[in-house]
Amino acid sequence: MENWLFARLTFLVPLLLSLSVHEWAHAWTAWKLGDDTAERLGRLTLNPIAHMDPIGTLLLPLLGVPFGWAKPVPINPTRFAPSVNMRAGMMLTAVAGPLSNLFLAALCLAGVALTARLEAGAMSHFLEIAFLLNVILAVFNLLPIPPLDGSRVADSLMPRRFQPAWDGFAQLGPAALIAVIVLPQFLGVSLLAWPVEQAMGLVGAVRELAGS
Amino acid sequence: MGKKAKTIAIWVALILVFLVSFDLMNADEDIYPEDFSVFLEHLEGGRVGEVRANSNELTVTLWDSGTRYTTLGVVDEELTRKLSEQGVLLTWGEESRPMAMLLSWGLPLVLLLGVFIYFLKKAQGGTGNILALRRTTARTISESSKVTFADIGGAAKAKDELGDLIDYLKHSKRWVEAGVRLPRGVLLEGPPGCGKTLLARAVAGEAGVPFFTVSASEFVEMFVGIGAARVRDTFETAAKQAPAVIFIDELDAVGRRRGTGIGAGHDEREQTLNQLLVSLDGFEHHKDVVVLAASNRVDVLDKALLRAGRFDSRIQVPLPTRNERRETLEIHTRGRKLGDSVSLGSLADKTDNYTGADLESLTNDAARLAVRRARTAGEQEIVIEMQDFNRALEPAQARTSRFTQLDSAIIESASQLAQPTGKAIVRLELREGTLVEGELVWADATFIKVRNVADATETIIPKYQVQKLEALQGTELARAGDVVGDRWANRMPDLA
Structure with a gap:
């Protein structure tokens, strides 16, 4: 009956919370490095409403589209403290988001281990979904394709002589991203299949270890 | 609610949403389809606890294991009898959640x-946001910047009349009993710098009612209709807080006579003026809202603005008289240390034609010069002496003295006109070399009018063109045979 809706809601809630932490991590790192742009825009908060994009965060996931986005946190590297290298600062703020997701994933996995002995219920379900989501978010965001966080890490790490070529690629970034998402679907493989499989395996292993 | 509390509340709400949807999602999850024969078997075995029939779909709950499954079948009379025999709970219709x-x-x-x-x-x-544009830009004056009548020197008559207005706003009962109608509009008119705006601010300070101040130029906007909308909104805002005073500064910005200018007939400014006229009286009669306006160009104002019932009370704020200048100087030097040499009375004598603003600037200049003098002399205490005032007066005097030489001759000549000692005959040498000779008929700040004695033709000559003026007859100077104007003539254009 309405099951599809509730299934998506159970998926949307952990997604919203994880995305909030992700965006907050960007803003917090920038703030610590001296850039208060995000703070002044009210983005230095865990409040999901500040970070969510009505379409990318609510509508698409509810419609079952396996793709979405949150409002990006603006970073102004020129406002970093003088002691902070701008390239390094950009990389740190970019990597903070996926790192926060990895951290959350680890937390959730620990939670799974703790609740393994209990009967399966809402709590363990939540932790499992959140764990999987955070792994996916971390891996996906670290892809070095321009709008994603990974591209900014790559941008900061790459030698300067590659910069012009990279800038050319950056223009095609959104198209490249769509291609990367859509093409594997046609080929019958999934880009995230391997990490998801590994993560599932990990959950199973932890369950077994903690439960026995 | 604090920001943190809000965030926590949203997290809690989201987790609640998760729990509820998780519950609802799993509600139907363990229901599986089963054959009708299996159901019959279960029924025979006495394991069925509950049956819900929705047309021909039966949802069966076994009481021993709690297992739920669906099956297709018809609940006929025989089945119903069997069910009731076994004490199975039978319900109809869809489960409502x-x-x-x-x-x-x-x-x-x-x-x-x-x-x-x-x-x-x-x-x-x-x-x-278009709507925001239509809102009034009027501000109320903050407590800290309030002035009172005591802060304004001179303008005694204006103070008197405005005092009545303030009294009316404060004790309207007394005035109403006497049958006095509150003036709709009060127009302060006078040359720039004489304290019109200051007087209005003093009314705000003393009246004790909401005082909205707005500059007429704020009614003029790029979009047609915005000005009129703002006028309306200003009056409506004031009416809500009546009794109240609206002060419109530089009224001539919108109050200029209609039907003039390019594209005369209907433009934004006229529409604004029309709305102002309607708001001032007409059907939207907001009693107890007094409109105070200031303008130094009353001559260009639309006549409809000035008629009774609109700006019917006109208060002149003229150039200050000697005593008023003295009073103003006293106010401006109140917080400053003056030397014994300073005589405000003689300063007031010297500052003929000075406005209040000029006097304020004069005292400020004198104070500035005093600080400079004290600094160069290495003195600690700063005392303003008469010499500072005199030096501050210098530039202005240099400006006027150039006129005075010529003017004294002319004025003297002109004064002779009134006295029957004979005509004042002058000879003017103009810059291009022409000579004009004749009877001096009339002179003002910029022009001289000379009548040729021979053919009675009259010529009006701009003063700045005069190179030399010789008075030939009828004046003191003529007897002395003096020539004036030399020193002055070549420098005139920048003053004209």
Whole structure:
């Protein structure tokens, strides 16, 4: 009956919370490095409403589209403290988001281990979904394709002589991203299949270890 | 609610949403389809606890294991009898779950509405908020910047009349009993710098009623209709807080006579003026809202503005007299240390034609010079002496003295006109070399009018063209045979 809706809601809630932490991590790192742009825009908060994009965060996931986005946190590297290298600062703020997701994933996995002995219920379900989501978010965001966080890490790490070529690629970034998402679907493989499989395996292993 | 509390509340709410949907999602999950024969078997075995029949779909709950399954079948008379024999609970229709209904209908609706509002907001942000433009720009004066009549020197008559107005606003009962109608509008007129705006601020300080101040130029906007809308909004805002005073500064910005200018007939400014006229009286009669306005160009104001019932009370704020200048100087030197040499009386004598603003600037200049003098002399205490005032007066005097030489001759000649000692005959040498000789008929700040004695033709000559003026007859100077104007003539154009 309405099951599809509730299934998506159970998926949307952990997604919203994880995305909030992700965006907050960007803003917090920038703030610590001296850039208060995000703070002044009210983005230095865990409040999901500040970070969510009505379409990318609510509508698409509810419609079952396996793709979405949150409002990006603006970073102004020129406002970093003088002691902070701008390239390094950009990389740190970019990597903070996926790192926060990895951290959350680890937390959730620990939670799974703790609740393994209990009967399966809402709590363990939540932790499992959140764990999987955070792994996916971390891996996906670290892809070095321009709008994603990974591209900014790559941008900061790459030698300067590659910069012009990279800038050319950056223009095609959104198209490249769509291609990367859509093409594997046609080929019958999934880009995230391997990490998801590994993560599932990990959950199973932890369950077994903690439960026995 | 604090920001943190809000965040926590949203997290808790989201987790609640998760729990509810998780519950609802799993509600039907363990129901599996089963054959009808299996159901019959279970029924024979006495394991069936509950049956819900929705047309020909039966949802069966076994009482021993709690297992639920669906099966297709018809609940006929025989089956009903069997069920009741076994004490099985039989219900009809679909299972109602209000929470699920609410979520499955409400959520998409809320979501759709949210997206709609989001786009609406976005679209509005692009074009700028038109509605905000239509709102009044009038401000109320803050406590800290209030002035009182005591802070204004001179303008005794204006103070008197405005005092009546303030008294009316404070004790309207007394005036109403006497049958006095509150003036609709009060127009302060006078040359620039004589304290019109200051007087209005003093009214705000003393009246003790809401005082809205707005500059007429704020009514003039790029978009047609905005000015009129702002006038309306200003009056409506004031009416809500009546009794109140609206002060419109530089009224001539919108009050200029209609039907003049390019594209005369109907433009934005006229529309604004029309709205102002209507707001001042007409059908939208807001009693107890007094409109105070200031202008130094009363001559260009539309006549409809000045008629009785609109700006019917006109208060002159002229150049200060000697005593008023003295009073003003006293106010401006109040917080400053003056030397014994300073005589405000003689300063007032010297500052003929000075406005209040000029006097303020004069005392400020003198104070500045005193600080400079004290600094060069290495003195600690700063005392303003007469010499500072005199030096501050210098530039202005240099400016006027150039006139005075010529003017004294002319004025003297002119004064002779009134006395029957004979005509004043002058000879003017103009810059291009022409000579004009004749009877001096009339002179003012910029022009001289000379009548040729021979053919009685009259010539008006701008003063700046005069190179030399010789008075030939009828003046003191003529007897002395003096020539004036030399020193002055070549420097004139910058003053004309």
